[in-house]
């Protein structure tokens with residue numbers, strides 16, 4: 001049975017290709033004109049109107065002088081309020097510090113809390129710059145495999161417990177919701193992780209950047225909100241950049257649970273790690289305070305798109321393993337049963353003229369996987385899916 005065509009949503013489904021191709025962002029700028037990009041985690045949708053209005057307001061008033069933030073930016077308070085409202089987590093505004101992006105947040109925490117040769121656990125596959133960071137900073141990677149089961153992606157907590165003990169691990173980098181699988185850990189699973197962290201005295205560096213892109217009935221739970229012990233050993237990293245599509249604003253926040261780490265951070269020369277742009281703060285504040293209506297429409301579109309990807313891949317490429325993501329706008333496709341004989345990203349680019357992500361940058365175990373970004377309009381997604389499935393079905397080339 002052919003499903004009824006899903007409803008088109010104004011503002012999200014009426015994207016113009018020339019308008020997208022005129023963008024300077026890497027997603028649209030890098031590929032050739034005849035290629036459709038579904039790779040880097042940027043969305044194609046227009047910026048939320050409240051963010052545009054706030055940025056215009058600052059620029060129109062020529063409000064580009066030094067900011068007056070003796071006690072930190074307003075984001076500290078706005079972040080704490082949002083965490084309380086959304087998750088019932090009593091984050092403390094006094095424990096928030098601003099950074100330009102989450103990669104910088106991670107590097108700073110690793111720099112302050114660990115040293116050359118220390119073991120750090122991280123889920124694999126993972127967001128490539130995080131894995132690259134651990135390599136460049138010469139931290140020993142303790143891989144925490146995401147395992148593909150008939151019920152979706154799972155973590156083996158007994159194996160993690162043993163690995164952490166054996167390696168003398170200092171920290172766990174937790175990406176929840178997880179990029180690239182889209183898995184959202186449940187309360188029970190987070191509890192298992194919290195017990196392991198407590199048993200082995202791990203610092204937990206919790207990346208929650210995709211938290212607001214969660215599909216009901218799944219529910220995001222900030223790791224630091226689990227218990228007093230978790231709160232005291234967790235550094236939470238987030239920003240408005242994923243859930244409101246604002247990567248260019250270069251603005252993120254870190255919430256420090258451990259007193260010692262916060263003191264260490266504050267003992268650094270104040271500008272050593274850069275300072276955040278007031279325009280980044282204006283945009284983030286507008287998104288967090290006035291962007292919820294836009295985000296509700298966004299989630300309707302993304303939920304429809306994730307189901308469409310799942311349906312088309314299951315029907316046209318039944319050998320490709322794939323789970324409906326619980327969160328994120330990323331689909332993680334296991335093409336290994338197709339025995340393509342070449343990295344699928346290259347095959348899809350050459351035969352289908354779609355640029356996807358995937359493969360070994362996400363970790364050695366990601367060989368043969370594709371990551372498809374479905375945060376685009378219905379017509380563009382249909383064209384992407386038609387091209388990808390045709391490219392992966394074709395035997396030649």
Ligand SMILES: Cc1ncc(COP(=O)(O)O)c(C=O)c1O
Pocket residue numbers: 041100101102103104127175179207209210239241247252
């Ligand atoms: C899990 C995760 N963390 C961090 C980032 C990047 O964040 P930022 O641009 O703030 O460094 C991404 C981007 O896709 C991501 O998926």
